[in-house]
Amino acid sequence: MTTPLLSVRNLRKSYGALKVTDDVSLDVASGELHAIIGPNGAGKTTLIHQLSGSLPSDSGTVHLAGEDVTPLSMVARVRRGLARSFQITSILDGFSVLENVALAVQARSDSSFRFFRPSAGETALNAEAMTALDRVGLADRAGRRAGSLSHGEKRQLELAVALATNARLLLLDEPLAGTGPEESAILVGLMRALKATHTIVLIEHDMDAVFALADRMSVLVYGRVIASGAPDTVRSDPAVRAAYLGEEEAA
Amino acid sequence: MSTLVARISAEPPRRRAALSGTALAGLVLAALAALPLAAEAAGLPFLVVTATRMMIFGLAALSLDLVLGYGAMVSFGHAAFIGLGAYAVGILDAHGIRDLAVQAPAAAVTCALFALVTGAISLRTRGVYFIMITLAFGQMAYFFMVSLAAYGGDDGLPLSGRSTLFGMRLIEGDPALFYLVLAVLAVALLALRRVVASRFGRVLRGSRDNAVRMQAIGFSPLPYRLTAYVIAGAIAGLAGVLLANQAEFVSPAYMSWQRSGELIVMVVLGGMGTLVGPVVGAAALIALEEVLAHYSDHWRLGLGVMLVAVVLLSRGGLAGLAAKIGRRA
Numbered sequence: 001m002t003t004p005l006l007s008v009r010n011l012r013k014s015y016g017a018l019k020v021t022d023d024v025s026l027d028v029a030s031g032e033l034h035a036i037i038g039p040n041g042a043g044k045t046t047l048i049h050q051l052s053g054s055l056p057s058d059s060g061t062v063h064l065a066g067e068d069v070t071p072l073s074m075v076a077r078v079r080r081g082l083a084r085s086f087q088i089t090s091i092l093d094g095f096s097v098l099e100n101v102a103l104a105v106q107a108r109s110d111s112s113f114r115f116f117r118p119s120a121g122e123t124a125l126n127a128e129a130m131t132a133l134d135r136v137g138l139a140d141r142a143g144r145r146a147g148s149l150s151h152g153e154k155r156q157l158e159l160a161v162a163l164a165t166n167a168r169l170l171l172l173d174e175p176l177a178g179t180g181p182e183e184s185a186i187l188v189g190l191m192r193a194l195k196a197t198h199t200i201v202l203i204e205h206d207m208d209a210v211f212a213l214a215d216r217m218s219v220l221v222y223g224r225v226i227a228s229g230a231p232d233t234v235r236s237d238p239a240v241r242a243a244y245l246g247e248e249e250a251a
Numbered sequence: 252m253s254t255l256v257a258r259i260s261a262e263p264p265r266r267r268a269a270l271s272g273t274a275l276a277g278l279v280l281a282a283l284a285a286l287p288l289a290a291e292a293a294g295l296p297f298l299v300v301t302a303t304r305m306m307i308f309g310l311a312a313l314s315l316d317l318v319l320g321y322g323a324m325v326s327f328g329h330a331a332f333i334g335l336g337a338y339a340v341g342i343l344d345a346h347g348i349r350d351l352a353v354q355a356p357a358a359a360v361t362c363a364l365f366a367l368v369t370g371a372i373s374l375r376t377r378g379v380y381f382i383m384i385t386l387a388f389g390q391m392a393y394f395f396m397v398s399l400a401a402y403g404g405d406d407g408l409p410l411s412g413r414s415t416l417f418g419m420r421l422i423e424g425d426p427a428l429f430y431l432v433l434a435v436l437a438v439a440l441l442a443l444r445r446v447v448a449s450r451f452g453r454v455l456r457g458s459r460d461n462a463v464r465m466q467a468i469g470f471s472p473l474p475y476r477l478t479a480y481v482i483a484g485a486i487a488g489l490a491g492v493l494l495a496n497q498a499e500f501v502s503p504a505y506m507s508w509q510r511s512g513e514l515i516v517m518v519v520l521g522g523m524g525t526l527v528g529p530v531v532g533a534a535a536l537i538a539l540e541e542v543l544a545h546y547s548d549h550w551r552l553g554l555g556v557m558l559v560a561v562v563l564l565s566r567g568g569l570a571g572l573a574a575k576i577g578r579r580a
């Protein structure tokens with residue numbers, strides 16, 4: 001068997017008596033798009049924080065391509081090819097769209113302890129950043145102030161920034177959050193294209209998007225994985241219908 | 252696509268603001284260069300001394316802007332670096348070493364080391380804790396100098412005279428010192444303008460705006476913040492070297508916490524994160540000090556009112572206000 005790109009074993013996190021991540025184990029094969037669904041408050045964002053390294057786990061391990069990255073910081077994990085996006089848009093509003101992405105290129109291109117050459121004019125960084133912007137369809141927005149983008153465009157920019165880190169594995173936390181139907185269609189198309197080149201862990205509320213994109217999926221309820229497998233299997237799982245999908249249909 | 256890249260890199264979005272900043276800086280520098288002659292002609296030689304002090308504190312405020320305006324680190328102990336720089340001159344002078352070629356590097360290195368050690372500790376904290384811990388280090392430096400009886404202690408330490416430069420007595424006269432200070436300020440201003448636009452500066456600015464975002468793309472903000480803190484400390488140390496020469500006297504009073512507070516006021520009044528703004532802010536504060544103190548002992552109250560007005564009218568301080576008026580015109 002080939003080593004999964006991401007392998008999570010017995011991950012736990014509690015806030016006081018509240019078990020937010022409760023013994024989560026998960027394998028994501030290289031090239032797979034693995035969706036994680038679950039009701040609000042299930043612990044999906046917390047799990048992303050633990051996987052990306054921004055939140056230490058109480059116990060359990062995270063392996064990336066066979067390497068134990070559990071003790072590593074977010075910065076060290078990014079360097080090893082694990083990038084994330086944020087549920088609440090997190091970009092540098094005051095920077096240009098191009099500079100937001102160029103910074104992610106700069107982070108892996110030689111030293112940033114350079115003090116005199118103007119960074120905005122570094123053509124090698126800008127060219128790579130433009131490639132990422134091109135991929136998410138924002139090339140024509142490159143010179144704009146990032147804060148002036150529409151909500152959907154900001155979500156696209158988040159993806160471009162994650163791509164520009166040269167990640168192998170993308171952790172996307174509700175990339176469709178707050179988008180309208182048109183914006184959401186663009187982003188779903190984009191993620192379908194990214195599947196060709198990246199392994200993706202996708203957290204999403206939009207079931208249509210999840211079933212359109214996912215190769216495999218896991219259902220998280222109260223911090224526990226209650227089902228995991230191919231979308232059709234998961235969809236017909238009685239426990240899932242009871243805990244989550246049924247509830248959704250009833251609503 | 253490559254043409255698109257070329258077009259975009261040729262037109263960074265803040266081009267206009269940068270140009271007006273350059274124009275303002277150029278104008279101020281040109282006017283200053285003519286000042287000693289004009290003051291002489293008008294029979295107001297004290298203006299040269301006042302302007303020299305303005306520029307010395309401008310240099311210190313400029314360095315604080317790198318930390319405060321570009322790094323979002325509210326350092327409440329920045330005057331300590333001025334004091335340490337001044338004492339480097341005073342102590343070396345007391346041992347017969349009077350040349351700037353030795354004094355200035357000694358001051359810069361001392362301050363850089365002090366910044367490295369205190370910064371490495373202070374930067375483990377953020378927000379109010381960072382303010383408190385930098386204040387504490389500033390006070391430690393202050394009380395250390397107060398207790399150093401061999402070098403005057405509380406009373407301070409008079410210099411034997413102004414420093415020499417490569418053995419020559421070049422800055423004996425006030426106009427000569429004025430031009431030296433002007434040159435140092437201009438070089439520091441131009442250098443820091445490049446620094447904040449560089450790779451390093453971009454990481455510093457990004458970490459100021461959104462540290463978590465920076466970590467998510469692979470940057471740890473700490474080494475960049477610490478480097479900025481060290482650079483700023485060294486520059487403030489040079490301001491101390493100049494201040495010691497201007498007054499021909501060094502005193503622990505240079506590094507009191509009130510002085511650190513005034514430096515913050517200069518930066519905020521002039522406009523954080525604009526470099527040229529804090530220099531103007533320093534000049535404005537010293538001008539107010541001289542004018543208002545002339546009329547009333549309670550001049551600080553008037554200063555408070557003005558600070559509130561400027562901050563309310565424009566978050567960007569005087570520089571922001573100037574830009575606003577410039578856009579309207």
Ligand SMILES: Nc1ncnc2c1ncn2[C@@H]1O[C@H](COP(=O)(O)OP(=O)(O)O)[C@@H](O)[C@H]1O
Nearest residue numbers: 015018020038039040041042043044045046047
């Ligand atoms: N820092 C925290 N302290 C206490 N409780 C938290 C904290 N962060 C998240 N929680 C709780 O953990 C649960 C899971 O939150 P979250 O991971 O954001 O869920 P999801 O992303 O699935 O909506 C929620 O009940 C939330 O209130």
Ligand SMILES: [Mg+2]
Nearest residue numbers: 044045046087
């Ligand atoms: Mg969430």
